[in-house]
Every structure is written in structure tokens, then in C-alpha cells.
């Protein structure tokens with residue numbers, strides 16, 4: 001079997017197209033959706049991600065404010081930045097790019113973001129709603145992007161067994177909740193660094209979501225014939241044959257395409273979906289200010 005491509009770029013283009021009408025309607029009501037992206041430090045990958053988010057805003061006519069703080073900024077400076085963004089009534093979404101420098105308490109800072117502006121869906125109030133099975137709040141962008149991609153491809157989840165590799169706050173944990181939610185109805189196993197025999201769990205799974213940050217960990221002999229495999233990983237691996245000395249690799253080995261029925265590429269799979277969902281959350285936040 002050769003896997004069909006779970007094409008995040010194509011799916012994200014559909015999502016963005018739908019958003020254009022909603023953005024237009026906001027503007028008719030005098031509201032221009034506005035996202036603030038805060039980045040602290042000089043992690044090159046984070047800067048690439050943040051630039052893609054700002055470019056998506058430009059594409060769609062969403063206002064963006066890009067705030068950069070140095071890696072030696074104090075936690076208090078980030079607090080004050082968040083508080084001043086919370087207070088701006090013409091700003092609808094706040095995203096603090098993760099990871100923050102090690103001397104900062106990322107969770108405490110997330111707690112400070114006004115929940116209605118928490119377009120990452122990481123605030124305890126929004127995550128709490130997700131745990132309760134209320135899907136109408138801000139949902140974390142990467143896992144909700146994965147769900148949108150599965151549904152765009154017409155992939156059935158009801159009664160399927162799903163393995164989520166990784167239990168991170170940003171992806172694995174919320175992903176497992178979304179897959180197991182009423183109406184989605186997968187039976188979910190979360191595997192992590194202490195799980196015994198992850199390979200055989202994967203081998204039994206109908207759906208594998210790999211979000212561990214280990215290059216090409218999921219190999220063809222981990223995958224059942226015909227399984228759906230979503231690759232959330234984006235890793236830099238040394239590659240002397242490239243001029244720049246490295247290449248991007250997902251958490252899934254490319255040869256898995258010979259076993260899976262669907263496989264998301266890296267890049268061009270989950271990445272564009274994360275950004276599309278961030279745009280959607282920002283537009284929803286702007287719409288909600290008009291209802292309030």
C-alpha cells in the first residue's frame with residue numbers, strides 16, 4: 001500500500017478561504033481581528049514559527065502585533081507585557097510562543113492570559129472546558145488542526161483505536177482528549193517515555209499521532225497495514241549532503257508511506273493546520289467581542 005497524502009497545506013487553504021468571509025463580516029461591524037504574538041529569546045525554530053504566524057495574519061487581513069523580548073528578559077517583563085495586552089480592547093488574541101527561557105514559569109504566565117484572548121487554548125479555563133467535553137471554547141491549535149485534517153480526508157474515527165505518542169501540554173494531552181471526545185469516539189492510548197513496548201501498541205493502532213520530537217522514531221514495522229499516521233514532529237537532523245548541513249525530519253520514517261493508508265508529510269502536513277487553527281481562534285475571539 002502507498003499512503004495517500006494528508007495534505008495540510010491544501011486543508012489549511014480551505015480553512016483560510018472560509019475565514020475570509022468571517023473576517024470581512026467582522027470588519028463590516030467595525031472590528032478588525034488582531035493577534036499579538038510574544039516571543040522571548042532567540043530560539044531559531046521559534047522565530048520561524050512566529051514569522052509564519054505573522055505572515056498568515058497578513059495574508060488574511062488580520063492585524064498582528066509582534067513583540068520580541070531578549071532571552072535575558074525578566075519574568076516580570078513578560079507578565080507586564082501580557083497584562084498590557086489583556087487590557088487592550090482592540091486586541092483579540094494573545095500567543096506567547098513556547099518554549100520560554102528556562103528561568104521563566106511558563107504555566108504561571110499562561111495563567112495570566114485573559115481566557116477569552118487565549119488563542120492557544122492553554123489557559124486552565126480553556127483546557128478545563130476541553131476536559132469537560134465542551135468543544136465550543138478555544139481549542140489548542142495543533143491537536144484541533146489534526147482533527148480538522150482527519151475530517152477533511154474523510155477518515156472515520158468512531159470505534160477506532162488511536163495511539164498518541166507523547167503527552168505534552170501543547171499536543172499529546174489535548175490530542176488524546178479530542179480523539180476520545182463524544183462524537184469522535186476513538187479509543188485512545190497515550191504512550192510516553194515510560195511506556196513499555198510502544199512499538200506493539202502502535203502496531204495494533206488504526207490511527208497513530210506521533211508527537212514526541214524524535215526524528216523518524218515510528219518505523220514501518222511499527223505500523224499496521226492501512227493505518228492512518230499523522231506526523232506532528234519537526235526535527236532538525238544533521239545531513240552533510242545538504243548545503244546547510246541539516247534537513248527537517250518528522251517523528252515518522254518516510255518508509256511508513258509503504259504501510260499506511262494516509263500519512264501527513266513534514267513539512268506541509270500538521271504545520272499549516274496549526275497556523276490555520278490559530279487564525280480561526282483569533283477570528284472567533286474577535287467575533288465574540290461583538291456578541292458580548
Ligand code: GUN
Nearest residue numbers: 095096097098099120141
Ligand atoms: N510552540 C510550539 N507549538 C506551539 C503552539 O502551538 N503555541 C505556542 N504558543 N507555542 C508553541
